[in-house]
Every structure is written in structure tokens, then in C-alpha cells.
Amino acid sequence: MHLYVVIRFISISLLISILLTPHELESQISHLDYNPEVTHILDRLETSGHLDLKHQSVRYQSLLDILQSNIRTESIHALDLYNWDQILRSIPERKYYTSDTTDISEATKKGVFHTFYKTPYSFYTIDTEEFFLKIDPIIHFGLGDDVQDDNFVFQNTRGLKLRGTIDQKVYFFSSILENQQSFLNYEEDEITRLNAIPGQGFFKIYQSGVIDKINGWDFLNAQAYVGLKISKSIDLQIGHGRHFIGDGIRSMLLSDYGNNYFYVQLNTKIWKLHYQNTFAELSSFSSRDNTGSELIPKKYMASHYLDYQVTDRLSIGLYESVIFSRENNFEFQYLNPVILYRTVEQFLDSPDNALLGLNLKWIPKLKYQLYGQLMIDELRTDQIFSGRGWWGNKLGYQLGFKKFDLFSIDNLDLQLEINSARPYTYGHRDNDITKRPATSYTHFNQPLAHPYGANFREFIFQLKYQASERLSFSGLLLNSNYGDGVDIGRNILENYENRESDFGNITGQGIANDITALHLNASWQFFPNYFADFTFINRSQSTQDANSSKTNYWGLGLRANISSRRLIL
Numbered sequence: 001m002h003l004y005v006v007i008r009f010i011s012i013s014l015l016i017s018i019l020l021t022p023h024e025l026e027s028q029i030s031h032l033d034y035n036p037e038v039t040h041i042l043d044r045l046e047t048s049g050h051l052d053l054k055h056q057s058v059r060y061q062s063l064l065d066i067l068q069s070n071i072r073t074e075s076i077h078a079l080d081l082y083n084w085d086q087i088l089r090s091i092p093e094r095k096y097y098t099s100d101t102t103d104i105s106e107a108t109k110k111g112v113f114h115t116f117y118k119t120p121y122s123f124y125t126i127d128t129e130e131f132f133l134k135i136d137p138i139i140h141f142g143l144g145d146d147v148q149d150d151n152f153v154f155q156n157t158r159g160l161k162l163r164g165t166i167d168q169k170v171y172f173f174s175s176i177l178e179n180q181q182s183f184l185n186y187e188e189d190e191i192t193r194l195n196a197i198p199g200q201g202f203f204k205i206y207q208s209g210v211i212d213k214i215n216g217w218d219f220l221n222a223q224a225y226v227g228l229k230i231s232k233s234i235d236l237q238i239g240h241g242r243h244f245i246g247d248g249i250r251s252m253l254l255s256d257y258g259n260n261y262f263y264v265q266l267n268t269k270i271w272k273l274h275y276q277n278t279f280a281e282l283s284s285f286s287s288r289d290n291t292g293s294e295l296i297p298k299k300y301m302a303s304h305y306l307d308y309q310v311t312d313r314l315s316i317g318l319y320e321s322v323i324f325s326r327e328n329n330f331e332f333q334y335l336n337p338v339i340l341y342r343t344v345e346q347f348l349d350s351p352d353n354a355l356l357g358l359n360l361k362w363i364p365k366l367k368y369q370l371y372g373q374l375m376i377d378e379l380r381t382d383q384i385f386s387g388r389g390w391w392g393n394k395l396g397y398q399l400g401f402k403k404f405d406l407f408s409i410d411n412l413d414l415q416l417e418i419n420s421a422r423p424y425t426y427g428h429r430d431n432d433i434t435k436r437p438a439t440s441y442t443h444f445n446q447p448l449a450h451p452y453g454a455n456f457r458e459f460i461f462q463l464k465y466q467a468s469e470r471l472s473f474s475g476l477l478l479n480s481n482y483g484d485g486v487d488i489g490r491n492i493l494e495n496y497e498n499r500e501s502d503f504g505n506i507t508g509q510g511i512a513n514d515i516t517a518l519h520l521n522a523s524w525q526f527f528p529n530y531f532a533d534f535t536f537i538n539r540s541q542s543t544q545d546a547n548s549s550k551t552n553y554w555g556l557g558l559r560a561n562i563s564s565r566r567l568i569l
Helices: 003-020 036-047 063-068 079-088 092-096 185-194 341-347
Strands: 124-129 132-148 150-164 170-181 203-207 215-229 236-241 262-269 273-283 299-312 314-324 355-364 369-379 394-403 412-423 456-466 473-485 512-527 532-542 549-560
Touching: 036 079, 036 369, 092 132, 132 532, 150 549, 185 549
Parallel strands: none
Antiparallel strands: 124 132, 132 150, 132 549, 150 170, 170 215, 203 215, 215 236, 236 262, 262 273, 273 299, 299 314, 314 355, 355 369, 369 394, 394 412, 412 456, 456 473, 473 512, 512 532, 532 549
């Protein structure tokens, strides 16, 4: 009984309740899609005291929440006001939900061929009384060179993104991308290790028949969801995508680093609370690990996240998740929307992987932000302070700091972040169905939290500077170390029952790997949501008893309606 049976049950129940409810459904529009630039702007405006938009740790925000948030323009920087205006202008549905009915650009009112780009922010729109549709092209072309490698590094991404509403009640979103892409040497190493491309699903070899040294991988990526606000406070969404919880560059709880998955999600917003329930169907391993044409074994995730806005400057979030695998059935006991999953998991004789997490965000002073996370996979208080290095104390944490307008320079923003996870965190034991740890905190061989898996420490230093309305720069410096090897706790796809030792375990054990990386980027927006990019990456990795690997890359890119997402590993 797979997740679709659960979806049918929930959908029918909700339909009956909706039909029996005397009042009309609440209006709603889709959510903000993945866009770290916009997320940074919203975070900056809130931390600077200009925007009243709560629960930003639960990404990504509803566009309706953004439209209805309170912006304070007193003493606001001109660039901040410009950025806020750009966000609003990219949401043409706003005229249905706010008093803003101004035309976005009189100069382009007639558009191209009187059809396309009637405003610079929407390639094509259909706007009727009962139906709204916005369509935008997605383009990401890039070409660069790594002096350590003979082949060019390239990206050729084309696609479409659309969102809309029906009767201003049902909302939907979809994007599909066709990709041919090669990767840097350390990224190729990760593809080989995981037997999967991070963030992607099925892939195959690509080789250009025209240009030498142009070869890589060919893959599709599709995301979609449909949803409706079934009451004033509850929103239902069914889709195929991924999620992110937290305020950092990484997340130790749930990140969007991995492949898309099928999910059902309920978001409840009452008083100072945002409560999110997510039920997802995951893959036990990647398609490249599958033999023949058999169906990839399924596993499931059920998670709760409760975000409490204590004050305007302090929010605390409690996260719990359980990964479980059953043969031909879904564990209905995990549909309980409020009970702690650890209680259910123990009732079932503890066959599953239950995790608890804490998220904290505090603005002690305007333009200053502290944030952090704690992930508890397993813990015994009698062992945590014993100093014996018990393997079962499986913990991960994050500490972060943000300073906006560093050195009183407008739009120069600093972010510092530390992430770490002890050995064996997120892992689990073998499963009788798949003969591998199906209940590890993974999907399609990819971590659901930090990309390193476990047994690591990481420090990130990031600067962002917006020089003008169209020109911005960013720099990221990363230093990390992890321990590699068989059964020492880094690879969360391994069976932790094969561990080398019960005691004496420390973070970074095994074959030491030290990474230092610098990532520089300059972006020029020459048309709304159209960017020209220059990227430079210098990375070195030293491995104990082995030669170092180096990356020295520069590249140029052109992208439209998509974010640059090359994440340093």
C-alpha cells in the first residue's frame, strides 16, 4: 500500500470536509521557488527591521505571505527598496490580493509581437477571471576551463517554468529542465562515489558529436505541485520536489541538496505557530544501482516541523522525522500529525530511523543575526559526557552568524557558519527487503541533510555585496575536514552495525581529508531575471597518504529565471 493510497485517503477526506464546509475556500497563490538571492533579500529586510515576514526558516515562503507582509520604508536603503520592488513586480498576481494595480512598465506595455513580455517580468501570461497562468523560459548556459583538466566544463540547460491559479483558490507550479552538463573534478568524484548526480535523478552519458572535449552527462529535472488553502489557516500541497529547513547555507535538518521526491504536505499557520507536516516517498538507492528494469525499492519519510515565533526577533523550531521501509505497505501510524515519532517507532519495536532536531534564529540587534541547529539521531546521556567516544552518540550541529551592512557599507553582508556531524549520524542498519540501510537519511543515494553525510567539520565564510541595482558580487571561503574509509561513519549508505569499534569514535576519524575552497562570483542583471555571470573557483583537497587534488576553474555564464547553484563540496 504505497503513498498514493495515503494520498487518495487524505484527498477524499479533505474533499468531503470541503464540500460540507459552508464558507468559501481562502484565496492562495504558489510558493517562492528555489532562489537564494531572493531569500537573502527577504532575510536582510527582516533582520534590518524593515519587513514583517515571519517563519522564514520554513523555506520557501508563500507568495501570498510575501505580498501581505508589512514593509517599513523609513530609513530604508535605496537598493533595499529597489530589491523589494523587483520582488513585488515579479508577482503579477498581486493585483488580486493587494491594492497595487500599477502597470509595471509603460515602455514595454505592448510587448514583443503584442504577446510576449508585456511586462519585463513575465514572458507570457494568461489572465482571465477564473484562470491565471504565468510562463517563463529557463536558460542556463555556461562554459569554463579547469587548468587541472583537459576537458571544458560546460552547462546547457533549457526549460520552462509556469505557475498559476484556478478560481484564485487552487494554485499550481511546474518546471522542467533538459540538461547536458559536465562537472568539475571533485564533483565527478562525488558522482562516482554516490552513483548519482547531486540534486538529480536518472542520468546518462553525453558526448558532443560536433566539438571535441565536450562530454558529460545528460539528465532531466522536473518539479511540480498543486495545492489549495482548505481553511483560513491550513494549506494542502501535493507535489514532486524538495524542501529546506533552516537559516544557513547548509541545513543539518532537511536540505534541498538531493533529488526531488514525491510528497504530501500540510502547512498550518495559527497564532505565532507554523506547523508543517510532510509525508514523502523516497528511493532506497539510485537507478544506477538498480538491476535490470525492476522497480526501485521504496521507502518513506514522515516529518513534522513546528516553528514558534516567540518574539519579533526570536524563533524556535522543533523538527522530527522518521525514515521507514515496508514491503508493499505504508505505516499508517506515522500519519498521526502531532504525536512524537519516537514514541510510535518504539511501539513498533524500533525498526525505523527516528531523528529529532532543533532550529534557532535570534536577532539580538538590528542587522545582526544568530542562528543554529541541533540534530539528534541517537543519544545516551550516560555516554555523552563519559569521554569514551561511544558510537551511538550520533549528533550534528550548526552555528551561524550574519551581519548586514558590514563596516557600515550599504549592502555588504557577512555570513559565518560552522557545521559538524559525529560519525554514523543519519545512518542505519541493513534492511531485510533491500539488503542495505534503506532507512538511512537519504534519497536516491543522496543525503537529505548535509552533503558530506557524517563524520565531518566545516567552516564557511561568505560575503555578498550589491554594488548597484544590476551588479552584485559574492565570495565564499570554505574549509572542511572529514574522515573517509570503510565502516568509520562518513558514508551514511553503509550499515552502521559493521562499525570498527563501539568506543573511541571521534569526529574526523579514518583517512583524513582536508579541503580549502574559494568561490568568487560576479553577476550583472541586464534584463529582469536575466544574468551574465563570471565565476572563479580555486579548491584544493589533501588526503592522508595520498596526493592532493586541485581545481582552478574560471567560467562565464548566461542564465534566465534560474539561480546559480554550483555548491562547493
